[in-house]
Amino acid sequence: MVKQVRRYALFQATPDSKFVKEMYGGYFNVFVSAFGDEGEQWDLFRVIDGEFPRDDDLDKYDGFVLSGSLHDAFAQEDWIIELCSVCKKIDAMKKKILGICFGHQIICRVRGGKVGRALRGPDMGLRKINIVQDMMEPGGYFGEEVPESLLIIECHRDEVLEPPESAKVIGYSDKCNVEIFSVEDHLLCVQGHPEYNKEILLEIIDRVHKIKYIEEEYLEKAKRTIEKIEPDTRRLHILCKNFLKGRSHLV
Numbered sequence: 001m002v003k004q005v006r007r008y009a010l011f012q013a014t015p016d017s018k019f020v021k022e023m024y025g026g027y028f029n030v031f032v033s034a035f036g037d038e039g040e041q042w043d044l045f046r047v048i049d050g051e052f053p054r055d056d057d058l059d060k061y062d063g064f065v066l067s068g069s070l071h072d073a074f075a076q077e078d079w080i081i082e083l084c085s086v087c088k089k090i091d092a093m094k095k096k097i098l099g100i101c102f103g104h105q106i107i108c109r110v111r112g113g114k115v116g117r118a119l120r121g122p123d124m125g126l127r128k129i130n131i132v133q134d135m136m137e138p139g140g141y142f143g144e145e146v147p148e149s150l151l152i153i154e155c156h157r158d159e160v161l162e163p164p165e166s167a168k169v170i171g172y173s174d175k176c177n178v179e180i181f182s183v184e185d186h187l188l189c190v191q192g193h194p195e196y197n198k199e200i201l202l203e204i205i206d207r208v209h210k211i212k213y214i215e216e217e218y219l220e221k222a223k224r225t226i227e228k229i230e231p232d233t234r235r236l237h238i239l240c241k242n243f244l245k246g247r248s249h250l251v
Helices: 018-024 027-035 055-060 078-092 102-110 198-210 216-225 233-244
Strands: 007-011 041-045 063-066 096-100 114-117 123-131 149-156 158-162 167-172 180-183 187-190
Touching: 007 027, 018 027, 018 198, 027 041, 027 233, 055 078, 063 078, 063 102, 078 096, 078 102, 096 102, 096 233, 102 114, 102 158, 102 180, 102 187, 123 198, 123 216, 149 198, 149 233, 187 233, 198 216
Parallel strands: 007 041, 007 063, 063 096, 096 187
Antiparallel strands: 114 158, 123 149, 123 167, 167 180, 180 187
16 A cells, blocks of 8 residues: 655745855755655745645645745735635635744634734744643643743744634733634644744844844844744744644644
8 A cells, every 4th residue: 555645835925035045945945844754745836926736736735834924914915815815725625734924924814813013013033932831731732741931033023913713822922912823723823933043033134134124223132032042943843743744733
């Protein structure tokens, strides 16, 4: 009997930076390295350029990952409207969707929540998020050990203002009320970037500094947050991979 190959798709909503191209070959490789396992097939759709799978191909996938973006999830650009439409179809099929940053906000929008500018201002750097223990159990998405908190890389100016009615808020921070939320067993959304490392964040900070996107003082503070402390990469990858592979579930 031939073993069926698991198949996943990345919806990339941001162009590759020169740094990421040179160091990793593009964001696609960053995501596959973080969330992929040997023997799986991963496909790339650059949704920011209008690349989407055909409707009759959606069922071929075991799960989808939706990346971050410099664009606003509440915008009315054609490709964002199309992305919302495709995500609605995948949601109706109960396929796994892991939403990261912009992707987290898109899923909120698709599910009827509210997204907008972050109430406490943009967040960039390393952030501690608190895990809602009542929503987790040993053997769930985190494995046998459920952490009280996690350190994650943040890079956003928008946020989920009101989660969808059916959502369970799993994580929050002093900067953002909805850091992680889930809907049923097939949607998991994370405001931060579990796929990023320090080098990627520092390069983004340098790019943002050049285009005067955020004040220099704030950017320097963001750099300091990650000078001597590492993000909880291993546990964040366990969370995302266990969800995508259907290895466990929430309470």
